[in-house]
Amino acid sequence: MIRHRFFLLAFLLLGAVLPFRKGKAQEYKIEFNLQGNKGEVQNIRFNPDGRYLAGGDQFGNILIWNVKTGKLEKSINGHTRRVLEVTFNKSGSMLASTSEDGSVAVWDTKSWRLLATFKNKPFVNYDGRELVSSSFVVFSPDSRYVYFGGDNGYIMKGQIQPDASGSIRPADAVFSTNYEDGRWYGTITGGCISGDEKYLVITVGHLVDFIDLKTDVLAKYFRYDEGYLNDVVVGPQLNTVATWSDDGKVNIWNSATGQITNSFQVTVPGNYSGASFSKDGKYLVSSASGTVAKLWDVGSGKQISTLTGHTRIVRISRFSPTENVIATASYDGTVNLWREKKEEETPPVAVITPPPVKEEPKKEEPPVVVITPPVKEEPKKDVLKDIKIEEVHEGDIIQLENILFRQSRPELLPSSYDELKKLLEFMKKYPKVEIELSGHTDNVGDPAKNQKLSEQRVIVVKNYLIKEGIKESRIKTVAYGGDRPIADNRTEPGRQKNRRVEMKILKK
Known part of the structure; x- marks a missing residue:
């Protein structure tokens, strides 16, 4: 009430008040610039209770930061090349990471003991090169398995627990996106478990594939001809998934019908982005729009805020699953934690409007008209x-x-x-x-x-x-x-x- 009275008095007595933006889920400030990574961080992920943020850098290191303090709590060298994905299981008791070197590592998050490692199956191209880089990894709903894949076009499935002999079995290729005659189709760019926990959902080329978790068989697929798909996440509503593509869009799909129910032009065509939704599904944060991340209202489809604090392209941005905290990672090597500004952090500013000053009339000069001849564009040579x-x-x-x-x-x-x-x-x-x-x-x-x-x-x-x-x-x-x-x-x-x-x- 004190703030409201001040506004009313300022308006009546002083004549003008600068409007202020309420900032509910709109304005964010950098709370921490996280340290400890060596070079670029390709991907980041909050654990299920939002207390920790995991990331992986270009030298194969896995990093764990405390969200409350901003301090690095753990750094593990788990891979020989760039880490492309980190993810937690549903309880947060395990973390999986995967890399350009084709390896997957599964860790116990209490002791940070290595539980299992797996290797991607190489795809030998016609020129003899082996495609092994793994771009995604996810846990099965019961946390018994990890699914992963990437450049090779295979979906790999690894059992985390040892077999009767005490050994970890090698991962099996349970699904292939490649042509039936053995030719390579494309890189599997992303994967997630559907909201109903029935399917592994992956993106490859123009396709969103739904693979039945019980049978490891393709159950259905959707096609997006406007661009190549880069990744997929669970959408903001029940039975939805969200994809982003190189036409600069984030699309929300109805998982049952294959219809696109909402679409956001989050960056320019020819670029790709990332998508992450707030805990209530009302907001979307996107990246790859130059040096900023952007916040969107899912209901209206409008951009409501810009997060500025990096010097190179923002590679990925994530919402915390428990509160209005956002993490961003950039090609400049920085990782930032952003927290929503509270309303009292943006106090109203009263501006006194001085009485009008009577000015002498100025002599009017005749307008000068400048005619600019049209510029004839040369047709682009084919x-x-x-x-x-x-x-x-x-x-x-x-x-x-x-x-x-x-x-x-x-x-x-x-x-x-x-x-x-x-x-x-x-x-x-x-x-x-x-x-x-x-x-x-x-x-x-x-x-x-x-x-x-x-x-x-x-x-x-x-x-x-x-x-x-x-x-x-x-x-x-x-x-x-x-x-x-x-x-x-x-x-x-x-x-x-x-x-x-x-x-x-x-x-x-």
């Missing part, structure tokens, strides 16, 4: 369509501008297929031409990983051409990682341009 073989020379490099990939993945943006078809037509039109395809990435992340990623991307393009009838002997490949940028890596549009494929004429 390089592959316009190219004439007699005009090019062996050694010439042609940039395939419209073959673009989503960040950190060897997966094409949907808009790339028009350009691929033109490349295919060029190769068919000139059957004697031999080319070299070079793969490039932006500079986000580990250089060694970027080198591998550029190899995978250029192979995707090569595989497309071979699948459509072009002889493999006509196509050579080379990968440069992020060593040869053509645009500014400090901006997302620039990074997108650097994620590219170029063509060099070897023989015509």
Whole structure:
């Protein structure tokens, strides 16, 4: 009541009061900048009671922070390469982590004793490379098993408890997303257990797959043609899941009907985000919108707040399961804990409006009209369509501008297929031409990983051409990682341009 009286008096006596935003589930402040990680943190997760935050860094370390104090309580070197996922079981008694090295580790959270380790099944690509990186891991509802998978396209299932001999059995491949003829389909980018605990839900390519936990058989799937799916989480309402994709959207799906019931454009197309819902399901926090995280009202679909405190792209953001606390992790190596501002933390500010000052009338000058001639835009040249073989020379490099990939993945943006078809037509039109395809990435992340990623991307393009009838002997490949940028890596549009494929004429 005192605050209200002050407002009323200030308005009546002083003439103006600056409006204040109430800030209920809208305004957050950084409570802790968490320490102890070495380099970038790829993923973070609160434990079920919200007391601890787990994360994993690029050097294979698993980190446990106390949410109340902000202090690092435990650091374990569990993997040889970047940790891509950490997750707790329902009771919080176990934590599982998985890595680019293809390993999964399960830990007792009281003693931090290692309970079990598993290895991902390698998928041997046609060029002899082994795809083993694991991008997700989840516990079964009864905590007896872990499910994991990633680049190989397999769903692996590992039993945590030892068998009769006291040994931990190797994980089994219980499901494959790859083609029936053995060809690789795509990376499994995320997974979760459905709200009714009947299904393992995964994202791969354009698909959301529901795998029956009792039979390990595909029960149903939904398709999203607007973009490639990056991950999936349990949605804010019963029987819903939420996915995010490289068209910059977070979509909420009805798990029974496959209908999208709500959609949020949380970042620009060509980028990917993450989604996490508040404990009551009313709010959504998203990341990968540059150096900020964004808070959304699920009911209205409107953005209601921006969390600013990082210097590079925010990789992931998570809501606490028990209170209005948010954790964010960025490619700048920082991890922040944000707490909702209480109303009294934003006191009203009274501004006294001085009496009006009588001004002498100014001499009016005639307006100056500046006419700006319209700028004629030059049509963008269609390089592959316009190219004439007699005009090019062996050694010439042609940039395939419209073959673009989503960040950190060897997966094409949907808009790339028009350009691929033109490349295919060029190769068919000139059957004697031999080319070299070079793969490039932006500079986000580990250089060694970027080198591998550029190899995978250029192979995707090569595989497309071979699948459509072009002889493999006509196509050579080379990968440069992020060593040869053509645009500014400090901006997302620039990074997108650097994620590219170029063509060099070897023989015509």
